[in-house]
Amino acid sequence: MDTNKLIALMPELAVFKIVVDEGSFTGAARKLGVTPSALSKQISHLERELSAKLLERTTRKLVITESGKGIYEQCSTILEAAKQAVEYTSSEHxxxxxxxxxxxxxxxxxxxxxxxxxxxxxxxxxxxxxxxxxxxxxxxxxxxxxxxxxxxEKPSEGLVLKQMGKVSLSLCASPDYLERRGIPEHPTELLNHDCIYLGETATDHIWDFVKDDEFHSIPVKGRYAVNHSQMRLKGVTDGLGIGIFPDFVIKNALKEGKVKQVLTDWTLKGNYQGDIALxxxxxxxxxxxxxxxxxxxxxxxxxxxxx
Structure with a gap:
């Protein structure tokens, strides 16, 4: 395809991305201030020029095709480059x-x-x-x-990385809970405790512990699960069980004596720890x-x- 045709297709590629982002011709038309039929004609012309079906049109919704997904990624890259070009010559720079x-x-x-x-x-x-x-x-x-x-512990490749610090996971419980139920001295003892976990997936109640060459995968149980850190911490401070948190979540509760860390000589394996990666x-x-x-x-x- 020659340069003139490529330049002519630029607006239609941009329209295609906006239609996909908005999920409908109506939404995209409202954003661009044109009619849905005008956008539909532009997408049909783009499909003919690319010899590829980009969208499956039904009465209820638009479905992007596999070819459309590839074109969409390229459109995103093109528009991002255009955005950077504008910013370079503007006061925003x-x-x-x-x-x-x-x-x-x-x-x-x-x-x-x-x-x-x-x-x-x-x-x-x-x-x-x-x-x-x-x-x-x-x-x-x-x-x-x-x-x-x-x-x-594994920042995304292909992006600029700036390390902003470290985060580790901590296991903690309220002093009241530990007084009532005892302090676990080994990960396997968690099997006899109430634990508060996320409840997001079928496996997030399985907590992994490592110390030297020793490894334990513990299927904990408890009557309360919530995928919200502050709510989970409230459950812990209320004495409902033992929970796992990134250290910044429990920082103040530790200082105030509302929680105590347990099994501190073991390393917890899991998400939301490692580098604070910007x-x-x-x-x-x-x-x-x-x-x-x-x-x-x-x-x-x-x-x-x-x-």
């Missing part, structure tokens, strides 16, 4: 302004990042900050996310708002994670 979208695990977002929001927005009045609580895998480009925080897409021209956010978090994060 020198003055922190515009929208910044940040994703992070729920507990990290509410406990660590939330206290920084007001001071950051006060310091940078031209930045609009959007936070998303996300615990799973994230595709930054297709989801329009600028920065993602991960608590992991990651973002590689770019030659970093927007000033992104640089401002990274610098601010780097300067202030230690206040919330320091032991």
């Amino acid at each position: 020198t003055t922190p302004s515009g929208t910044l979208t940040v994703a992070a695990p729920k507990a990290f977002l509410s406990i660590i990042l939330q206290p920084m929001v007001t001071p950051f927005l006060t310091k940078y009045p031209d930045i609009e900050l959007k936070l998303k609580a996300r615990d799973g895998e994230i595709d930054l480009i297709s989801e329009g996310i600028d920065v993602v925080f991960r608590l992991t 990651q973002f897409a590689q770019t030659k021209f970093m927007p000033a708002r992104l640089r401002a956010f990274i610098d601010y978090v780097s300067e202030h994060l230690y206040q919330y994670t320091a032991h």
Whole structure:
């Protein structure tokens, strides 16, 4: 395909991405200020030019085809490059302004990042900050996310990585519970205790412990499960059982004597521990708002994670 045809297809590729993002021609038309039929004609023309079916149209919904998925990824990359080109020549390249979208695990977002929001927005009045609580895998480009925080021992490849500290997992219970039920001295003793787990998957009640060459996989049980860190901590402080938490979740409760750590000579294996990894897409021209956010978090994060 020659250059003139490629240039002519650019608007239609952008339209295709927006239609997929909105989930319908009606939603995309509302966003672009045109009619659904006009967008449908553009997508049909794009399909003819690419000799590929991109969308399956039904009366109720649109379904993206396998070919469409591949084209969508390329469209996301193209639009991201266009965004960077615009930002490079705009005041955003020198003055922190515009929208910044940040994703992070729920507990990290509410406990660590939330206290920084007001001071950051006060310091940078031209930045609009959007936070998303996300615990799973994230595709930054297709989801329009600028920065993602991960608590992991294996940061995502292909993204710029800035290590912001460390997080470890801790096992704890209330003093009242330990007085009533006893302090476990070995992971296998958890079989005789009430434990509070996430209840998200069929296996997250199985807790793995390592010490030197010794390994134990313990199927714990209990009457309470909740996939919300603060609610799980409340259950622990109320004496309902023993729970596992990232250390920043229980930091204050430990200081106040509301919980005590147990089995501290064992290492817990699981998610949400390792590096505090701040990651973002590689770019030659970093927007000033992104640089401002990274610098601010780097300067202030230690206040919330320091032991």
